[in-house]
Amino acid sequence: xxxxxxxxxxxxxxxxxxxxxxxxxxxxxxxxxxxxxxxxxxxxxxxxxxxxxxxxxxxxxxxxxxxxxxxxxxxxxxxxxxxxxxxxxxxxxxxxxxxxxxxxxxxxxxxxxxxxxxxxxxxxxxxxxxxxxxxxxxxxxxxxxxxxxxxxxxxxxxxxxxxxxxxxxxxxxxxxxxxxxxxxxxxxxxxxxxxxxxxxxxxxxxxxxxxxxxxxxxxxxxxxxxxxxxxxxxxxxxxxxxxxxxxxxxxxxxxxxxxxxxxxxxxxxxxxxxxxxxxxxxxxxxxxxxxxx
Amino acid sequence: xxxxxxxxxxxxxxxxxxxxxxxxxxxxxxxxxxxxxxxxxxxxxxxxxxxxxxxxxxxxxxxxxxxxxxxxxxxxxxxxxxxxxxxxxxxxxxxxxxxxxxxxxxxxxxxxxxxxxxxxxxxxxxxxxxxxxxxxxxxxxxxxxxxxxxxxxxxxxxxxxxxxxxxxxxxxxxxxxxxxxxxxxxxxxxxxxxxxxxxxxxxxxxxxxxxxxxxxxxxxxxxxxxxxxxxxxxxxxxxxxxxxxxxxxxxxxxxxxxxxxxxxxxxxxxxxxxxxxxxxxxxxxxxxxxxxxxxxxxxxxxxxxxxxxxxxxxxxx
Numbered sequence: 001x002x003x004x005x006x007x008x009x010x011x012x013x014x015x016x017x018x019x020x021x022x023x024x025x026x027x028x029x030x031x032x033x034x035x036x037x038x039x040x041x042x043x044x045x046x047x048x049x050x051x052x053x054x055x056x057x058x059x060x061x062x063x064x065x066x067x068x069x070x071x072x073x074x075x076x077x078x079x080x081x082x083x084x085x086x087x088x089x090x091x092x093x094x095x096x097x098x099x100x101x102x103x104x105x106x107x108x109x110x111x112x113x114x115x116x117x118x119x120x121x122x123x124x125x126x127x128x129x130x131x132x133x134x135x136x137x138x139x140x141x142x143x144x145x146x147x148x149x150x151x152x153x154x155x156x157x158x159x160x161x162x163x164x165x166x167x168x169x170x171x172x173x174x175x176x177x178x179x180x181x182x183x184x185x186x187x188x189x190x191x192x193x194x195x196x197x198x199x200x201x202x203x204x205x206x207x208x209x210x211x212x213x214x215x216x217x218x219x220x221x222x223x224x225x226x227x228x229x230x231x232x233x234x235x236x237x238x239x240x241x242x243x244x245x246x247x248x249x250x251x252x253x254x255x256x257x258x259x260x261x262x263x264x265x266x267x268x269x270x271x272x273x274x275x276x277x278x279x280x281x282x283x284x285x286x287x288x289x290x291x292x293x
Numbered sequence: 294x295x296x297x298x299x300x301x302x303x304x305x306x307x308x309x310x311x312x313x314x315x316x317x318x319x320x321x322x323x324x325x326x327x328x329x330x331x332x333x334x335x336x337x338x339x340x341x342x343x344x345x346x347x348x349x350x351x352x353x354x355x356x357x358x359x360x361x362x363x364x365x366x367x368x369x370x371x372x373x374x375x376x377x378x379x380x381x382x383x384x385x386x387x388x389x390x391x392x393x394x395x396x397x398x399x400x401x402x403x404x405x406x407x408x409x410x411x412x413x414x415x416x417x418x419x420x421x422x423x424x425x426x427x428x429x430x431x432x433x434x435x436x437x438x439x440x441x442x443x444x445x446x447x448x449x450x451x452x453x454x455x456x457x458x459x460x461x462x463x464x465x466x467x468x469x470x471x472x473x474x475x476x477x478x479x480x481x482x483x484x485x486x487x488x489x490x491x492x493x494x495x496x497x498x499x500x501x502x503x504x505x506x507x508x509x510x511x512x513x514x515x516x517x518x519x520x521x522x523x524x525x526x527x528x529x530x531x532x533x534x535x536x537x538x539x540x541x542x543x544x545x546x547x548x549x550x551x552x553x554x555x556x557x558x559x560x561x562x563x564x565x566x567x568x569x570x571x572x573x574x575x576x577x578x579x580x581x582x583x584x585x586x587x588x589x590x591x592x593x594x595x596x597x598x599x600x601x602x603x604x605x606x607x608x609x610x
């Protein structure tokens with residue numbers, strides 16, 4: 001019970017991280033590995049700005065400013081680096097890794113390489129079904145669920161969301177019906193960056209954050225969407241939950257569990273991919289389609 | 294067309310012949326090495342050569358067959374570990390342990406190559422990315438036998454640590470390997486690889502056994518990557534889990550992309566550019582990695598086909 005509840009709480013956070021990545025990857029069909037840097041920039045900026053505001057919700061205001069900053073950053077990155085060479089996914093792949101490394105080093109220069117702490121949004125613990133849970137974890141779960149719900153509303157109920165889904169399905173059709181593709185890409189870049197930053201801010205108060213944790217965030221997002229399968233946005237929710245439960249299970253049940261949790265997930269993922277080469281819920285042949293475009 | 298322009302053209306073709314470029318470069322390096330006593334530059338050149346072989350071996354998989362492997366550190370580090378541990382714990386002579394290290398790369402190539410046969414695109418990248426992580430976890434779990442976090446030292450180094458002899462040995466090995474790969478890619482085999490890259494369905498319909506060629510290609514690439522790893526570890530005299538990490542898998546990809554993917558000369562150029570940038574910027578330790586990455590981004594953004602594409606354009610114009 002312990003394991004399941006903690007695993008689900010962790011899993012929703014993973015789902016949210018995977019969701020942003022799935023949006024960026026599913027619509028734009030490029031690996032934006034700077035995804036991890038959005039995750040790590042937001043908490044750092046928020047902490048740096050918080051002392052400027054003396055009143056009670058200083059951290060909250062700083063957090064909002066940080067989110068805006070990361071959205072602008074995501075847009076600029078998309079506008080000047082990714083969009084001009086969109087037809088060369090490998091170049092974008094390497095470029096965004098280089099960019100993430102630059103940001104990491106800048107952060108080391110500015111803030112040093114030690115861990116940062118963020119005060120919890122909601123301190124204390126609660127007891128659910130006989131299990132003691134950190135309130136911060138509940139907050140993460142709530143934020144994840146709200147974000148996923150809002151994203152669902154955005155994608156299915158608004159006109160922009162419809163345009164995004166059309167572009168994800170087929171950019172050529174989108175062009176024919178008069179959707180401005182570049183605008184859609186820009187919007188997804190901004191939304192993806194904001195989701196990543198959001199999850200970063202809330203995750204960092206439980207897990208320590210340092211300039212090098214972008215790698216961790218990026219790996220998690222990548223693993224979740226691959227486990228879910230590409231071309232299916234909503235598969236990331238069960239995939240994130242499964243991953244969260246497995247990781248908690250392993251780290252609770254073995255003495256050296258903390259070392260072993262990632263490799264176990266990886267081995268399960270490899271086996272899964274051998275038997276289902278397109279992930280759990282993936283669309284078959286999605287990768288080939290991408291080649292022809 | 295007059296005779297002069299024709300001669301001019303053949304002369305140009307002679308100049309851009311990759312065999313000539315590589316051999317000329319190697320000769321220049323030998324001459325430089327023979328006369329210089331600047332050991333620092335010599336050391337950098339040596340590292341450049343090793344990484345050049347590593348990047349070329351990645352290009353064989355990534356550039357010619359289009360499988361973006363993020364796990365070449367497995368061959369590099371795995372072969373290095375096997376060779377170093379055999380030499381350290383069992384006292385096997387250097388040459389034999391190096392050969393067995395390279396042969397072990399075949400096993401690693403099978404481990405990485407067999408599950409990824411049916412996978413494509415990002416799925417393949419993920420599986421290749423995570424396999425080395427599993428090996429890192431194994432190394433952490435047996436700290437006594439495998440060295441754990443700190444790795445291990447104390448095995449023999451090439452030519453008893455004499456830098457100039459090491460340089461000649463490594464240059465010779467790298468030159469021969471690169472020429473072999475070049476020959477291979479210009480042969481029928483290379484043509485088949487390119488056919489599979491462009492359209493694997495069409496290649497299969499033409500009667501090619503795709504599975505066989507993919508596995509063979511992976512093994513060849515693994516052997517050369519393992520060779521570079523073995524050379525590196527016996528030059529450096531220490532082996533550590535960082536050799537298996539993802540950064541070490543991304544390095545050859547970066548070199549290849551900067552030099553030009555799918556050309557054997559490109560990764561070599563990329564390796565020299567990156568390693569020299571890396572070593573010369575030592576004077577600004579804080580901004581070294583930043584500058585290095587900025588250079589990489591600028592090259593990739595403004596010359597998407599890499600330095601090779603830029604050079605080719607220059608030669609045609």
